[in-house]
Amino acid sequence: MSDFMINFLAGGTSGAFAKTCTAPIERVKLLIQTQDANPKIISGEVKRYTGIVDCFTRVSQEQGTKAFWRGNFTNILRYFPTQAFNFAFKDGIKAMFPKADKNTEFMKFFMINVASGGLAGAGSLCIVYPLDYARTRLASDVGTGKQQFSGLGDCLKKTVANGGIKSVYNGIGVSVMGIIPYRGAYFGLFDTLSGYNPYQKSENGLQRAGSKFACAQTSAIMAGYASYPFDTVRRRLQMQSEKPESEWVYKGTADCFSKIMKDEGTSSLFKGAGANALRTVGAALVLVLYSEITAAMGTDS
16 A cells, blocks of 8 residues: 555544544534524524533533534544545655755755645645534524534535535635645644654554654644634634625635724634634644554554
């Protein structure tokens, strides 16, 4: 099996496993992040969520425990190719850059890691963006009433019927803007920290995995906060995609940034960031699993 296919399968499998484990946290994060663009909450039909605990409690009471995994199948469909392409592209792109010694050329070493991670993230996002849109919409249903969309196909079909094919790509510009610093920091910091990890190839499995997880968790948290405002704007733009363009609250990326800061305050760009920090455990787990799988398969450099 080629290194590309091993990287593809290792990245996708680790991503799907981690996403399923952290789905409840991710759903709560999305609900808090998008509630100011949710028609049911804007109209007063459904009460606002006041925080992480309130959101967890109400979702469980109003929709049942299974609802925490609403949209998870779509998320795996999205995340498997996303994560797989991220890792496969990253390693391929990284190989195109000249080698850099981390001890004598630290900045060059770091920037190569950041650039390869960022370019890989932007490339994979363009491939799977409609699935990312559907994931957001399926997970943002609130209250006890009938769900707005019955599933992935219904979501995409209704959105395209109302706004055309371009509507499922609403927010892709700011997504690419955000994915470059996110994936750049996520992969770049992890690769850089891993280069200095004295236990990276330790024979002690627990010590090796623990040190990798510490590197991965640090990378995931820093990457999450660095790109979170872009993620908030992307979700807000996605929330209006199935409406006619004349009814859109936000006319584009710049308008969305401006209105959120003017009407809600700059801190609103970080709504749900607390839940997102908890969710980074899954992102860190992906990096560790990928590293361990590729090491076992003999492709880890």
